[in-house]
Amino acid sequence: MFPIKYIENNLIWNQSGEVYAYYEMIPYNYSFLSSEEKEQVHNRFRQLIAQQRSGNIHALQIATESSIRATQEKSKELVTSALSDVAMERIDAQTDALVEMIGDSQVAYRYFFGFKLVLDDQEMNLQNFKETFKETIRDFIGEVNRKVMGDFLSMSDKEIRRYSKAEKLLENKIGRRFQFRKVTKNDIGYILDHLYGQVSVPYEEYEYSLPKEKLKGETLVKRYDLLRPSRCLIEEKQRSMKIVGEKQETYVSCFTISNIVGELEFPGSEIFYYQQQQFNFPVDTSMNIEVIENRKALTKVRNKKKELKDLDDHAYQNDSESSETVVEALEDVTELETDLNQTKDSMYKISYVIRVCADSEDELKMRCDEIRDFYDDLEIKLVRPFGDMRGLFEEFIPASKRFEDDYIQYVTSDFIASLGFGATQQLGEDHGIYIGYNVDTGKNVYIQPALAAQGVKGSVTNALAMAFLGSLGGGKSLSANMIMYYAALFGAKVLILDPKSERGGWIENLPEIRDQLNIVNLTSEQKNRGLLDPYIIYEDREEAKNLVVDILTYLTGISNKDPEKFPILMSAIREVTDSERPGLLSVIDVLKKQGTREASLIATHIESFADCALGILLFSSGKVEGSISLDKQLNVLQVADLILPEPDKEADSYTITEVLSIAMMIVIASFALNFIQEDRSVFKAVGLDEAWSFLQVTQGKALSNKLVRAGRAMNAGVYFITQNVDDLLDEKMKNNIGIKFAFRSTDLTEIKKTLEFFGLDPEDKGNQERLRNLENGQALMQDLYGHIGVIQFHPVFADLFHAFDTRPPVEKGA
Known part of the structure; x- marks a missing residue:
């Protein structure tokens, strides 16, 4: 029997009359955290689990596959510029190159929590007894009508309201430690369709039709609409299943834990986190967690301890030594008893099931072997129980019951918290401007430069500014150039202030945008006075x-x-x-x-x-004859004769030309202020190359702060391209930086400042080494959601790399 009886918003009733409230857990950044910071996350997660004193918890990880072609097509919808034809051609060519490199699909993970609602705050008075009795009779009559007459299921509005009230209290409790979002019927429908191999559209576009009829005091829903996502033929084999749907066939297999051989050491046991970089195919995981309150847990532990002591005593009476297994088990159970006594925590009866699917049996076997090897390395033994595939498979269905007790594990909240559920290695958006890929996971990284100001859910900043930091030759100019070029193709008006005159060759190197490219080259000739x-x-x-x-x-x-x-x-x-x-x-x-x-x-x-x-x-x-016009899609303003001082040179020792050059930079930056005050409906981007040159003087600081503040109001982002974190002035300026990129640095002091700028532990040796050892074109990235990872910028096209590369040419041998 299909376990779901009724769905109302994020509430799910199962056939046993139990009600679960489901939420999507917003993934939290876990990359580059120090051991102490990981411990803090661990403690928050443990408290999240421990606050559920009774009932059940269903933790569900769903792998959503996204088509690269579909993602690229969706990115096209963001294109609004006069260069739309060029943008479409670039995106199409980009798509072909990406598919050839990595295939047509990539995997993203979503995390869901279902909490069983227990109405333990109701007084058992006569009125409540009457209401419960009426609901029981109504359910009975409804069940008879459904079996005899039909397809409709009736749900009492009073019952819905009672559980909705309990759900609001739960939402307030769980939201104190992590970010959650109430699931919708579309989320639930997608999960079901995904499990039964029927999903054919991206997650964001999925629509689950569940019409309801509201009557006086009750709501009717057609049973077929609830069952529709599961419409398929399932052929169960010994250790796998074949799911035949309308459009495709899927081979599915389920693993469960048979034994945990060693002790999982934290940090290092974050299975859900590390598998994101381990598997390039979708893996789903279900944890059905039954809460055993402290008193019952202690009774169970003491009984087990008594059994083990009896075995130990029996061995002693027979003049033999207890086996090593018995001795270790006795030590563990004694330690657990002490822990439960001191903390008053609950214990948890967990059914841990892994689901993997493939398009063929051979591919499924290879994937199963890879999963087993991954868990073997963690000293966790998996099994695929003979003939139990269907039962284990149904544990993934929201609000379903545990299939069997043969493979359950008794664990504490520490164990569940150590698995890294919800920890992400995700970077950027699900579509937009493709800028490269996550070095650790290989997943494509997209950004939408104008998105921060829209107050997107889950973001930790609404600042449109970006920072590109790093020593010479790391790739910051090339990367910034690439982002600004694509921003112009997608519809932004872009102004780049180029004090080193490195972009003069764009006219020849980028002929496709020549009509919308304006390079103003100011020389010290009389005509430019x-x-x-x-x-x-x-x-x-x-x-x-x-x-x-x-x-x-x-x-x-x-x-x-x-x-x-x-x-x-x-x-x-x-x-x-x-x-x-x-x-x-x-x-x-x-x-x-x-x-x-x-x-x-x-x-x-x-x-x-x-x-x-x-x-x-x-x-x-x-x-003055003529004026400087910045009316094209992509504008570059450069002064050919500027001679900027070295960043570490004292201001008192500047030459007259260097002083004038900085004054010029201040004036040039004022163009940016005029530029961003144009049409507020159009996103503008201003690139300040060698930003340190005017950020180090009082007038330049004031102008930069004004650019950032006005930028947010005028739908404009300022992109600071500079070498050191300290160039970005004070904390107020740094807090107004949205997306951050940090390229290779070899100076330890600067590395520490960079890590601190990203909100990371500056003393963490691993993070220091990672930043020091970045390769050319690689950068530490922090996105709008606070997620951090290493990105490899990927221009894709040789002509773009040649145009944006600012390194001096290498002499070729004869």
């Missing part, structure tokens, strides 16, 4: 004045706390700002006209910068 003059950039005079103040105070070193020079400078700036045709050169003229010694010295100081080659771009008389 004043193009970066703040009075030319900004139409708003007040904004222009503020930027002029930032630039001139930086160039001259005049502080706003200087009571003599600062008022003189501000007076001249105000006069120029209010003039008919303002320009930076006019500030020099106004200062000279003041006739004072201080004003003349300031004018001379500013004029010394205006006379430099780079000064041509910054200083104008207020009249």
Whole structure:
């Protein structure tokens, strides 16, 4: 008999009248945690299990296979740009390459918990007795009607309300330690269809039709609709089953634990976590957990201890030694008795079943061997009981009962917590821009740059900014270039500030986007005079004045706390700002006209910068021919003659050209502020290459903070491409970084700071070594959900790699 009787939201009634509340557990990050942090997770999980003092728990891990082709097709739905044709061609070619490399499908895991609801808060008064009696009679009549007349099942609305109330209390309890989501009928339908081999659509698109008819005091549901997911022919063999559906045939086998030979040592026993990188095929796991409250558990343990002592005494009386097995078992049971006495915890009767499927019997056998080997390494012995496949298979069905007691294990909450249920190695989104693959699991990694601001469920940040950190040559520029290129193809307007002029070759290397690619190359020629003059950039005079103040105070070193020079400078700036045709050169003229010694010295100081080659771009008389346009899908703004100081060079030792270069960077960054304030309905991305160059000066810091703050409001992300974590200023700035990438670093101090930036233990030696030993193109990544892993960036196409690679060319031998 099919075990499910009725479904209401996340509540499931079984044929025995028991009610379970099911939740999906939001996977939690487990990668790169220190031993202490893993212990904290372990304790939270143990408390989650231990709070269920009675009843049953059903923990269910479901492997959902996703088609790469379907994922790529779904990614196409996000494309909205003028470059949509190019985007579609790239995605199609990308799809063919990925399928050829890794096949057409990949596995993702979802985790579900079902808790049996026990209405133990009801007083057994006369009214409750009457209600229970009425429900019993109604169920009996309904069962007779169903067998004699029909296909409809009736459920009392009062009973639904009673259990719904109990479910709300449970939800509050379990939500204190991990994130959970109430399952829906679609989730339950998908699980059933998946188990019976009938799923043909992705998880997110699955729809389970379960129409209901609401009558006075009761709800009717058609029994066939509940049974529909299980419609198939099942042929049970000795140690496997053949499931024949409408569209395909599936071979299924079930394992269960026969014996745990050794002691599972934690950390290291996280089966659910490690199997994600071990198996490239779907593996489902069901843990049917029966709670044995403390008093009963102690009785059972003491009885077992008594049996073992009798065996030990019997051996002694016969002048022989007890076997090693008996001695060890007696020590273990004594230790368990002490533990139960002290903690007052429950014990748990667990049925652990593994389900594996394949398209052929040969493939199923190979997969079974691989699973058995994996568990053997953990000193856990698995069996496929002869003739028990159907019973073990049905344990996976939500709200079902345990099939048999032959293979149960008696465990504590520590054992269940040590298995790593819900621990994930997942990175990124389920579709979007393909950027590479998880090094540990081989799974494709997708991102959606605009998604953070949408408040997506499960995310730990709503910041749109990204950071690309790492020493020279690790791959941060190539990776950032790739993401911004695809962002433009998908519909974002992109501006890249390139102080090293490394992207000038894109016109030749990326001919497919030439019509929507705008590279502005600013040289110190007379034709470009004043193009970066703040009075030319900004139409708003007040904004222009503020930027002029930032630039001139930086160039001259005049502080706003200087009571003599600062008022003189501000007076001249105000006069120029209010003039008919303002320009930076006019500030020099106004200062000279003041006739004072201080004003003349300031004018001379500013004029010394205006006379430099780079000064041509910054200083104008207020009249400039042409302007800088950033109206294409992908815009690159570069100044050819910038000479930036080394990151570790002291500011006091900067040359005049280096000072002017940083001033230019501040002005160029102001373009970004104008850029992101365009159409709020369009996502904008601003790439700040060599971001340290303006983050290290006061004016640049203020501008960067403004870019980040305004970015969130204006649907824009700022991408900081820099070498060190400290370049990202204070914690406030760091907290506004959403997705993070850290490439190889060899400096221990910087490695520790990077790990701390990712929220990891900076003293963990394993994490330090992992970051130090990253290969070119590999990065430590943290996504919107706080998940952390190592990604291998994968441009796929040789032309993109060539275009985005910023390494100097290698001389070829003759």
